[in-house]
Amino acid sequence: MMRREDIVKFVVPTIVIIVVILSIVILGGLASSNPDGFEWAFFEFANVSEPESGFEGMWAFLGEGPMVELFTGVIGVLLVFVLGLILFKATARKE
């Protein structure tokens, strides 16, 4: 397993930087709310009707807003990090 020094010097600071940047972008309203490339190309430019989705996402019950977006974003970052660790640890070549 990697050295504790590497975790302190690289892994933890990078995760903190990600969360700080995410917070600034979301709470500062810097992220665009325009439709993304796919949505724009189809549902607006090509005038295709958007299908009704049966699943709105696991956080739909929280509603909308910057704080909800920040909360779900940070949870997602941590979730992907932890799941990545578990998955790659289980599959990587053992020394």
Place this chain on the structure above:
Amino acid sequence: MHVPDGVLPLWLQILMLIVSGAFLIFSLIMINKKLDERVVPYIGVLAAVIFAAQFVNFPVPPYSSGHLIGATLLAMMVGPWVGIIIIALVLFIQALYGDGGLLMYGLNLFNMGVFSCLFAWTLGVLIFKTARKKLSEKSALLLSAAITSYIVTVAAAFVLGLELMTEPAFGFTALVAITSIHSIIAIGEAILTVVILEYFVRAKPTLIALLKGSKTRDAADVPIKPLSIDSVQEG
């Protein structure tokens, strides 16, 4: 580029789930053979970076927006196999978040993961090796990342456009529209790829598969020999 459920025919969704599933299994086999356990925490960090970068959209004038895909960044840093698994993980969480359909998971994974990572690796290595003759290794890496990420993003959008043509409602206009808009989004992809790669070049260059002395170089190996006159003659 996250396609929601209900847009494409069921047969295509099932086909893409099978194709992407096969590539996922192959990627896991490759990782099991080649990925060193000691670099796992770095790869976890990289997965978190990709999720965060895909979470926020940047504006694309005048009416649209885009976000990083990250396939080129991953392919150049940790190779296509680890890249495919990271994209699979990120897309899975996003599908649970309601971004990209659950049934469309296979198709989204193919476009943004399998196709993009393998194409990015092939093209990126080619450009990197060419640029390295004239530039320093790090400059060649950043230049190849910028060019590759632009081309891969447009190519992935084109592939998506072709897939969408299986539905009669989507015609050639839609293919042109999605490719055109992604030719602008790809500029943002190239900028973000270079900025994030630059951070890792400064913070942890040994993680980058294309650079000498990398800890992830083994995991990046693609077991496909280029077809040469010698191999044809041997056959």
